[in-house]
Structure formats: structure tokens, C-alpha cells
Amino acid sequence: MVVGAGFGGLYALHRLRALGLSVVGIEAAPDVGGTWYWNRYPGVRCDVPSLLYSYTWSPELRAEWRWSERYAAQAEILRYIGHAADRFGLRQLIRFETRVISALYDDDAGVWTVRTNRGDCFRARFCIMATGCLSVPNTPDIPGLADFAGAIHHTAQWPHEPVDFSGKRVGVVGTGSSGIQAIPVIAETARHLTVFQRTPNFSLPSRNRPLTEQDHEQFEAGFEAYLESLQHSDFGRVPPTAATAPIPARDVQWTRYEALWQEGGGAILYAFPNILTHHGVNDVACDFVRAKIREAVHDPQTADDLCPTNHPLGVKRICVDSGYFETFNRPNVTLVNLRREPIERFTPAGVQTSERTFELDMLVLATGFDAITGALLAMDIRGRDGRTLKEAWADGPRTYLGLGVAGFPNLFTITGPGSPSVIGNVIANCEHHVDWLVDCIEHMRRGKLQTVEPEETAQHQWMDHVADVASRTLYPEANSWYLGVNIPGKPKVFMPYVGAGYRHTCSQIAADSYRGFRFEGGTAERHRPGLHRDGSQTCEPDLEGN
Numbered sequence: 001m002v003v004g005a006g007f008g009g010l011y012a013l014h015r016l017r018a019l020g021l022s023v024v025g026i027e028a029a030p031d032v033g034g035t036w037y038w039n040r041y042p043g044v045r046c047d048v049p050s051l052l053y054s055y056t057w058s059p060e061l062r063a064e065w066r067w068s069e070r071y072a073a074q075a076e077i078l079r080y081i082g083h084a085a086d087r088f089g090l091r092q093l094i095r096f097e098t099r100v101i102s103a104l105y106d107d108d109a110g111v112w113t114v115r116t117n118r119g120d121c122f123r124a125r126f127c128i129m130a131t132g133c134l135s136v137p138n139t140p141d142i143p144g145l146a147d148f149a150g151a152i153h154h155t156a157q158w159p160h161e162p163v164d165f166s167g168k169r170v171g172v173v174g175t176g177s178s179g180i181q182a183i184p185v186i187a188e189t190a191r192h193l194t195v196f197q198r199t200p201n202f203s204l205p206s207r208n209r210p211l212t213e214q215d216h217e218q219f220e221a222g223f224e225a226y227l228e229s230l231q232h233s234d235f236g237r238v239p240p241t242a243a244t245a246p247i248p249a250r251d252v253q254w255t256r257y258e259a260l261w262q263e264g265g266g267a268i269l270y271a272f273p274n275i276l277t278h279h280g281v282n283d284v285a286c287d288f289v290r291a292k293i294r295e296a297v298h299d300p301q302t303a304d305d306l307c308p309t310n311h312p313l314g315v316k317r318i319c320v321d322s323g324y325f326e327t328f329n330r331p332n333v334t335l336v337n338l339r340r341e342p343i344e345r346f347t348p349a350g351v352q353t354s355e356r357t358f359e360l361d362m363l364v365l366a367t368g369f370d371a372i373t374g375a376l377l378a379m380d381i382r383g384r385d386g387r388t389l390k391e392a393w394a395d396g397p398r399t400y401l402g403l404g405v406a407g408f409p410n411l412f413t414i415t416g417p418g419s420p421s422v423i424g425n426v427i428a429n430c431e432h433h434v435d436w437l438v439d440c441i442e443h444m445r446r447g448k449l450q451t452v453e454p455e456e457t458a459q460h461q462w463m464d465h466v467a468d469v470a471s472r473t474l475y476p477e478a479n480s481w482y483l484g485v486n487i488p489g490k491p492k493v494f495m496p497y498v499g500a501g502y503r504h505t506c507s508q509i510a511a512d513s514y515r516g517f518r519f520e521g522g523t524a525e526r527h528r529p530g531l532h533r534d535g536s537q538t539c540e541p542d543l544e545g546n
């Protein structure tokens with residue numbers, strides 16, 4: 001059973017079917033794409049270069065697909081995912097418009113019983129949770145929101161039909177990546193755009209442009225080296241040299257940042273090994289970006305309000321934009337600093353802050369996600385002895401390598417908490433997890449092993465390590481969704497693994513007989529592994545096996 005048909009889920013279906021297993025995918029949306037299916041707001045594009053934000057596992061797919069832009073827009077990414085699904089015959093494995101509501105582990109049979117909102121019931125030996133890190137939208141509980149008389153659109157649940165802003169007074173709440181991408185595009189046609197900003201964010205220019213034949217040729221020529229680099233790349237993570245690297249002089253840093261700023265994209269994050277660990281370095285990077293904001297924005301008060309001051313650069317996911325700061329020079333755009341005048345309530349006519357009333361025809365909520373754990377905890381997942389995942393994660397998520405959870409046998413999480421998950425290139429992270437778990441399942445088949453799950457001790461040590469690595473960086477200094485603090489009541493735990501050498505660690509553990517994982521065997525014959533679907537509420541034992 002593979003839950004989710006985004007990049008991770010589709011690749012898992014492809015690989016698991018190739019193993020000869022019977023496989024089914026469950027997807028809530030009517031089509032493939034995961035987060036790229038739902039996030040179709042104006043201006044939405046990837047913040048990783050398209051040539052890198054692609055599957056690496058199929059030379060055929062690579063040869064026949066041509067990205068048009070350096071940073072692909074959502075529609076093109078969705079076409080790519082759809083093409084991959086068709087190319088490899090994956091759609092027929094997936095039940096669309098179906099949501100998993102529960103997955104219960106049967107200790108005696110050693111299988112998962114998975115039920116959906118359509119009343120389907122499946123018995124599966126393995127559950128692969130490819131439910132995505134940014135798939136549960138966060139709608140803040142602001143008083144009066146339901147009273148607003150105009151249309152309300154969340155960026156992560158954007159309508160399929162075009163939204164017309166012309167002649168309208170539009171309000172945008174939220175200035176994370178989604179807001180920063182949408183605002184310049186909405187401003188082009190809205191009569192007036194009011195941006196309600198609680199926290200200013202660091203954003204770097206994408207310098208997006210069409211890709212040339214030369215770009216494609218260069219990428220192809222370097223492809224093997226790129227693949228090799230993925231094995232030990234620590235993109236967005238903290239390299240081992242961070243602790244001992246010298247602090248570069250301010251003018252050296254400034255020159256480097258200027259070059260990277262002109263190049264565009266998020267490369268400033270990797271300019272120096274200690275940029276994410278040392279205030280002495282990060283502060284200069286912050287000064288540099290703030291100077292750029294002041295250069296771009298004409299009104300000094302607006303520029304001041306747009307300058308981030310309460311967190312280091314890069315410890316919230318860096319934004320990559322197309323003309324964001326310049327948008328505030330337009331006469332039809334107003335910035336409202338919610339730190340100075342918080343929203344008191346929404347009214348039928350618009351927004352009431354502590355100082356003013358704003359009349360609006362339309363509201364755009366760019367307020368983010370219940371990230372990384374939201375989709376997992378939205379299902380009723382029960383492992384050994386009926387213990388729920390919610391109970392197991394009451395104080396924050398706990399996994400081994402972000403791949404499995406103690407007490408939840410044969411359940412794998414793709415880009416789960418405790419793995420690099422959303423740090424760096426998520427497709428590369430998804431591919432790595434799928435490859436790893438497929439190897440693990442093959443290992444189990446060879447050894448006639450029935451179940452695999454992390455040992456409590458190994459999980460404990462890994463989570464200590466995840467927390468320890470984060471504590472030696474500047475990451476915990478921002479109130480980010482990496483820490484879960486954007487969701488009221490969510491435990492404050494730094495969820496991604498930002499240490500170096502993650503892939504190497506996973507490979508070593510596998511080579512060392514899956515050190516830290518506990519296997520149970522000898523029951524494979526009795527339980528007839530495989531997948532069985534039963535339209536009724538009562539699931540019969542699997543009869544097909546594999």
C-alpha cells in the first residue's frame with residue numbers, strides 16, 4: 001500500500017511493482033502530483049532548478065523531457081509528473097479521490113488493515129506513507145474569517161478555474177514562499193492589493209529565464225557527476241567543516257554574496273560552510289540581503305518593514321522570488337505590518353486591524369501548512385498493541401532515520417521527520433528513501449523475514465542526534481514550520497535532519513545488517529504476504545500472496 005501519488009509515492013509504486021509485489025496506491029486528489037496538484041496559485045514555481053528537480057532514475061524520461069525554464073512553474077511540473085505516471089503505467093495502480101482514514105496493525109497476522117473514506121478496506125503487508133511534507137494546509141483561526149463576504153482562497157487549495165483579480169481589492173495574509181510568489185502576480189491585475197505581513201522573510205531573486213540548448217547539454221554532460229554528488233551532497237545541510245571553518249572577512253563575504261545574488265536562486269545558503277552555524281557569518285549575509293531590500297524598495301518605511309530582523313538567513317526555508325520587493329513600489333500595493341497593527345478580526349467587508357479598516361473584495365490566505373507530520377497524524381494509524389501514532393508522537397515525532405517508527409512494523413515514511421525531508425531537493429530525498437526501503441524489502445524477502453521496525457534504543461539515539469545536530473546550528477532560532485510552531489498546540493521539535501552524510505549513514509546501517517532495525521521472520525508462509533482489497537468493511541485474509 002502506497003499512500004500518496006506525488007513524486008515519492010509514484011516512484012515507490014514503480015519500484016515495488018518491479019519487485020513483483022502486488023501494489024496499490026491511494027490518493028486523495030483526482031490526479032497524480034501531490035503538493036503540485038493542489039498548489040496552483042498565481043506565480044507558483046519550484047525554488048529548486050528544474051533540471052535538478054527531476055527524477056534521476058529513468059534515462060528514458062530524462063531524454064524525452066525538456067524543461068522550458070530554469071525554475072519551472074507548477075503547470076509544467078504537474079505535466080512532468082503526469083507524463084512520468086503515464087510513461088510507466090502507474091495510474092492504473094492508483095485509486096484517486098480516496099483518502100486513507102485509518103491503518104491498523106494486526107499483531108497476530110502481521111499485516112496492516114487500511115480503510116478509506118470510500119469504505120474500502122485493504123490488507124497490506126507494507127504501508128508506504130508518501131503523504132508529503134506540505135500537504136495539509138493551515139488556515140489560521142482568526143476571528144470573523146467566516147463572516148467575510150468575498151471569496152477566500154488558500155494558496156494550497158487553489159481553484160482550477162482562473163481567479164480574476166481585475167477591478168478587485170485583494171488582501172493577502174502571509175509572506176512565506178507562497179505569498180512571496182503570488183503577490184507580484186496578483187498585483188499586476190488587482191485594483192488594489194493589501195499585503196498583511198506578520199514576519200518579513202528573506203527572499204533571493206530567482207533570475208528565472210528560459211533554458212537553452214546549451215543548459216541542457218551542460219546538464220547532460222555533468223549528469224554522472226551530479227548523480228555521484230547526490231551520494232554525499234549535503235545541500236542545505238550543515239557540512240562537517242562548519243565547526244572549524246574560518247569566519248571570512250565582511251568584504252570577502254559581501255563580494256561572494258553579490259556574485260550569487262546576480263546569479264540568482266538560493267545559492268547564497270551554501271556560500272560558506274558556517275553560514276548556518278555562525279552568527280558572525282550569517283549576520284553579514286542578513287545585512288547584505290537587507291541592503292538589497294532597501295535598494296529595491298523606494299519608500300523607506302515600507303523597506304524597513306520588509307527587512308527581516310528576528311531570525312537568521314536560511315533557517316526558515318529561503319524564498320526565491322521574481323520581483324517581490326519591487327512590487328511594493330507599485331501605487332496599487334500597500335504593506336500592512338501586523339507587528340505594529342495586528343489583525344483584530346475579519347468583517348463581512350474586509351479586515352479590521354488595531355489601527356485601521358481595510359475593505360476587500362477577495363482574500364488570499366498564504367498561511368502555509370501543518371508541515372512534515374500533518375498528513376501522517378491526520379490518519380488514525382495504530383501499531384503494535386493498538387498504540388496510536390498520535391500517542392507515540394505526543395511530544396513530537398520520533399523515527400529512526402525518518403524512515404520507520406518503533407512499534408509500527410512494516411510502515412515506512414518517505415521524507416519523514418528525522419530525515420532531511422524538506423531540506424534541499426525533496427525529489428532527491430524521496431528517491432533515496434524509496435531506494436532504501438526497496439532494498440530493505442528485498443533483504444527481507446531473501447531472508448524470509450516478515451516484519452521490520454526500528455528498535456526503541458536506535459530510534460532514541462537517532463532522535464537525540466537529530467536534535468543535537470540542530471542545536472549546533474542557527475536553525476532553531478526562527479519560529480518556522482520546521483519546528484512546528486506555526487500550528488497551535490503542535491510540540492516544538494525541530495523535525496528535519498540537518499546533519500551531513502545522511503545517505504552514507506543510511507547505507508552503512510543497511511550494510512551492517514540494518515543495524516538498529518529489528519526483524520521478525522519465519523511467519524511469511526503462514527501470513528501469505530501481499531495485498532488484498534475487499535469492498536466490504538470486513539477484510540478477508542490475503543489469498544494471493546506474492
Ligand code: NA7
Pocket residue numbers: 134140141142155173174175176177178179180196197198199317338366367368369481486
Ligand atoms: P509558510 O512559509 O509557513 O508561510 C506562511 C505565512 O503565513 C507566514 O508569513 C506566516 O507568518 C503567515 N501566517 C500564518 N498564520 C498567520 C496569521 N494568523 N496571521 C498572519 N500571518 C500568518 O508557508 P508557505 O505556503 O508560504 O510556504 C511553505 C513552503 O512551501 C515553503 O517553505 C516552500 O518550501 C514551499 P509567520 O512567519 O508565522 O509570522
